[in-house]
Amino acid sequence: MRSRLQWIHGRGEHAVVARTQAYAAEILVKFLVLVGLLYMPVLLFHWGEWIPFAVAGVYLFWELVRMNTALGELAGLWNEQHQQRQEPARSDVLS
Numbered sequence: 001m002r003s004r005l006q007w008i009h010g011r012g013e014h015a016v017v018a019r020t021q022a023y024a025a026e027i028l029v030k031f032l033v034l035v036g037l038l039y040m041p042v043l044l045f046h047w048g049e050w051i052p053f054a055v056a057g058v059y060l061f062w063e064l065v066r067m068n069t070a071l072g073e074l075a076g077l078w079n080e081q082h083q084q085r086q087e088p089a090r091s092d093v094l095s
Contacts, residue, residue, distance in 0.1 A: 027063055031056050 038052035 027060070031060060034059055 034056045035052045038055055039049075041047065042049055042051055
């Protein structure tokens with residue numbers, strides 16, 4: 001799974017996280033398409049009308065987990081980079 005977020009190095013302590021696409025719009029379109037596709041069997045078999053929205057809600061939850069994982073990876077990278085910057089400064093103070 002590839003993250004949809006991209007790390008951009010900044011000056012000093014500042015960094016920017018850029019999205020490669022219009023993420024919210026893309027997710028909304030996928031949600032609506034999924035609901036539309038799942039609504040067809042509901043009409044054919046006379047199932048409950050809430051089923052497509054429940055299944056599409058699971059998809060939204062899955063996307064939330066993916067975003068949380070991507071942000072966790074970026075936070076880990078940030079912490080590693082920040083720690084590497086502080087280690088040389090600590091060694092200079094101790095010398």
